[in-house]
Amino acid sequence: MALPNPDPTAYGSGGALAGDVLGAYLRAQATAFLRALRLHGEAAGSAPAGGAAAGAAEAARGLRGAARRIAGSLATFRAATDTAWADGLRGELDWVSSVLAEEHASAALPARLLDALHRLSGSPERPGAAAGGSGAGPGRPTSGPTGLATGPGGLAAGPARAAALLERQLAPARARAHAAALQALGSSRFHAVADAVAVLASEVPPAPAAARGRAADVLLPLAEVPRARLAAAVAALPPAAQAPGYDAAQDGSLQEVRRLLRLHRYAREALGEDVARLAEAGGVLARHGDAAEAAAASAAAARTPRIAPATAYALGVLHADQRHEAEAARRAFHRIWHPAPAPV
Amino acid sequence: MALPNPDPTAYGSGGALAGDVLGAYLRAQATAFLRALRLHGEAAGSAPAGGAAAGAAEAARGLRGAARRIAGSLATFRAATDTAWADGLRGELDWVSSVLAEEHASAALPARLLDALHRLSGSPERPGAAAGGSGAGPGRPTSGPTGLATGPGGLAAGPARAAALLERQLAPARARAHAAALQALGSSRFHAVADAVAVLASEVPPAPAAARGRAADVLLPLAEVPRARLAAAVAALPPAAQAPGYDAAQDGSLQEVRRLLRLHRYAREALGEDVARLAEAGGVLARHGDAAEAAAASAAAARTPRIAPATAYALGVLHADQRHEAEAARRAFHRIWHPAPAPV
Numbered sequence: 001m002a003l004p005n006p007d008p009t010a011y012g013s014g015g016a017l018a019g020d021v022l023g024a025y026l027r028a029q030a031t032a033f034l035r036a037l038r039l040h041g042e043a044a045g046s047a048p049a050g051g052a053a054a055g056a057a058e059a060a061r062g063l064r065g066a067a068r069r070i071a072g073s074l075a076t077f078r079a080a081t082d083t084a085w086a087d088g089l090r091g092e093l094d095w096v097s098s099v100l101a102e103e104h105a106s107a108a109l110p111a112r113l114l115d116a117l118h119r120l121s122g123s124p125e126r127p128g129a130a131a132g133g134s135g136a137g138p139g140r141p142t143s144g145p146t147g148l149a150t151g152p153g154g155l156a157a158g159p160a161r162a163a164a165l166l167e168r169q170l171a172p173a174r175a176r177a178h179a180a181a182l183q184a185l186g187s188s189r190f191h192a193v194a195d196a197v198a199v200l201a202s203e204v205p206p207a208p209a210a211a212r213g214r215a216a217d218v219l220l221p222l223a224e225v226p227r228a229r230l231a232a233a234v235a236a237l238p239p240a241a242q243a244p245g246y247d248a249a250q251d252g253s254l255q256e257v258r259r260l261l262r263l264h265r266y267a268r269e270a271l272g273e274d275v276a277r278l279a280e281a282g283g284v285l286a287r288h289g290d291a292a293e294a295a296a297a298s299a300a301a302a303r304t305p306r307i308a309p310a311t312a313y314a315l316g317v318l319h320a321d322q323r324h325e326a327e328a329a330r331r332a333f334h335r336i337w338h339p340a341p342a343p344v
Numbered sequence: 345m346a347l348p349n350p351d352p353t354a355y356g357s358g359g360a361l362a363g364d365v366l367g368a369y370l371r372a373q374a375t376a377f378l379r380a381l382r383l384h385g386e387a388a389g390s391a392p393a394g395g396a397a398a399g400a401a402e403a404a405r406g407l408r409g410a411a412r413r414i415a416g417s418l419a420t421f422r423a424a425t426d427t428a429w430a431d432g433l434r435g436e437l438d439w440v441s442s443v444l445a446e447e448h449a450s451a452a453l454p455a456r457l458l459d460a461l462h463r464l465s466g467s468p469e470r471p472g473a474a475a476g477g478s479g480a481g482p483g484r485p486t487s488g489p490t491g492l493a494t495g496p497g498g499l500a501a502g503p504a505r506a507a508a509l510l511e512r513q514l515a516p517a518r519a520r521a522h523a524a525a526l527q528a529l530g531s532s533r534f535h536a537v538a539d540a541v542a543v544l545a546s547e548v549p550p551a552p553a554a555a556r557g558r559a560a561d562v563l564l565p566l567a568e569v570p571r572a573r574l575a576a577a578v579a580a581l582p583p584a585a586q587a588p589g590y591d592a593a594q595d596g597s598l599q600e601v602r603r604l605l606r607l608h609r610y611a612r613e614a615l616g617e618d619v620a621r622l623a624e625a626g627g628v629l630a631r632h633g634d635a636a637e638a639a640a641a642s643a644a645a646a647r648t649p650r651i652a653p654a655t656a657y658a659l660g661v662l663h664a665d666q667r668h669e670a671e672a673a674r675r676a677f678h679r680i681w682h683p684a685p686a687p688v
Contacts, residue, residue, distance in 0.1 A: 120664075302657045309656035313646045316660020320464075324668050 018080050018218035019211030022073065023204055025270040029069045030201035036062030037194060040185070057107075060100050060181070067097040070197070072266035077222050082206035089200075092193045096184070103181035105293070110170040112294050114163050116321055117314065121159035158310035162318065165301050165311060215271070223267040230260040234337060251292040254330060258285035281336045288329035295322035362424050362562035363555030366417065367548055369614040373413045374545035380406030381538060384529070401451075404444050404525070411441040414541070416610035421566050426550035433544075436537045440528070447525035449637070454514040456638050457662065458507050464661055465503035502654035506662065509645050509655060559615070567611040574604040578681060595636040598674060602629035625680045632673035639666035 040059035384403035
């Protein structure tokens with residue numbers, strides 16, 4: 001798919017100087033970082049209503065994305081930068097984006113689980129008064145859309161109890177990550193990062209002689225490195241058809257592919273390419289990661305001692321549902337990736 | 345798809361007499377019935393080894409299929425038969441096939457559930473030593489391929505206990521259905537059916553004047569009735585996209601479609617048409633019914649009082665897994681059915 005062989009003539013930026021192309025991308029991302037930082041400050045300063053929280057989350061997403069893009073470009077195109085400067089800034093931006101990513105993930109996980117429980121137990125729009133179906137046979141109790149809805153035997157409270165259990169287990173991590181993010185963004189260390197990004201937004205970054213070569217000669221070969229690493233990681237995945245059903249063993253490999261895909265995507269973005277399909281593949285891998293983590297959290301919650309059978313049953317349904325979502329995302333990634341022959 | 349408008353010229357049998365075409369089909373199915381009956385008797389008479397049981401099941405399947413085909417053809421082409429004779433034989437064959445179907449379903453259900461539990465908890469061929477994946481986060485216990493495999497907290501015994509519970513709950517119905525089938529096949533009522541089928545296999549069945557018309561004139565219009573009923577039932581289904589995820593409310597409608605599809609298929613088969621795609625669609629609907637029934641049985645078992653949380657969790661995973669299989673089959677049916685425009 002989106003891994004064509006490089007063709008210098010295809011890039012409008014190919015004839016420009018490497019330093020100019022990279023500098024323009026870094027400046028644009030630095031500007032995006034500063035804008036997101038301002039929005040984040042405004043959202044944090046306003047009343048803690050739902051809208052403000054959503055605004056803060058959106059601003060944090062913008063900060064995270066810009067930090068990752070700057071750090072990724074500095075990594076990929078390190079040879080076209082002042083390496084001491086680039087390595088220092090990259091390390092700090094990696095710290096910022098990891099703190100923000102942890103805050104995001106720790107809030108998204110319980111939200112995803114509670115949403116799924118709500119869906120599985122039947123929302124008001126989907127009445128739970130479903131017939132058991134002709135296959136259920138006589139005398140079998142009917143179940144709702146999912147077997148999580150009202151039914152005899154005390155299972156009705158299962159989803160609510162599972163939701164309460166998950167909320168109880170995941171809330172501390174979410175609160176910790178939120179506090180850590182607030183503390184990080186208020187720290188002098190972060191202010192130094194923001195200062196460095198502000199300089200990047202307005203000044204030409206320090207650059208070695210290499211940056212004065214043509215972009216096609218300097219940046220394109222460097223951008224081949226993340227492409228090759230990504231291609232190797234994807235090639236090492238088992239084929240989609242080879243792992244029917246569940247396979248949590250692949251979760252780690254797919255998340256490594258996700259990380260490499262992000263680096264590759266940012267490198268192509270810096271070169272001015274269309275990265276829509278890379279973004280689509282990345283979105284599918286994000287969905288895979290979120291679902292796999294939710295499935296693991298559901299299984300972990302089911303190991304809580306002395307929970308009610310109804311709670312455990314609901315967690316089992318939830319676990320399988322999320323594993324299915326993870327597997328569907330894995331298959332979707334293979335469908336996006338494999339229609340065209342792999343790069344040579 | 346497989347519901348083209350009738351075109352008399354397309355049928356080799358169109359120019360033949362209706363009675364000859366229908367008679368040939370009935371004779372062929374009667375012969376298949378008698379052969380399956382002989383095989384069933386041989387399998388039942390041999391030592392009760394696994395091979396014999398499989399042979400008996402295969403013979404019962406053959407008996408069931410032939411009984412359904414004869415009964416279905418007698419229903420669809422009733423106007424081209426001696427109706428008193430046809431109605432009498434059809435009623436008896438419906439009785440035979442329902443007894444055999446119940447025996448089959450009551451044995452297939454626990455087998456399906458235990459197979460799924462085995463698959464979900466990781467077979468020896470699929471090592472359960474899976475990493476938790478990068479998304480699982482530090483400190484979270486790792487789960488096997490499905491969260492049903494070994495893990496802390498006593499969940500490891502869940503699949504085994506769920507299997508034992510399901511086996512315990514479903515074994516009586518299976519034993520009852522098996523005994524009922526044996527008793528039915530040994531009854532004088534069944535011997536009378538077998539005698540009638542033996543006559544059908546060797547003699548021209550009684551027929552009214554209508555049977556002396558051309559097949560294209562007599563049988564084709566009759567075969568339009570099940571086609572139209574099937575088309576109406578399919579059209580009444582919600583579109584595949586309209587019911588994402590679970591929807592047990594549709595189970596009944598789909599099983600009615602399955603019944604009508606079977607009648608339509610046998611009618612086209614009697615006319616000498618290729619019914620491969622109808623058979624494929626029927627197989628998908630059979631898979632839907634089996635999975636929906638297994639999901640309902642898993643939910644019902646989870647309502648057993650005083651089961652362990654690990655058992656309930658495994659039943660929840662099993663339930664969601666089977667609901668997903670049912671939904672996948674439902675989508676597959678829509679994919680098979682809807683590529684071509686519906687019949688007018």
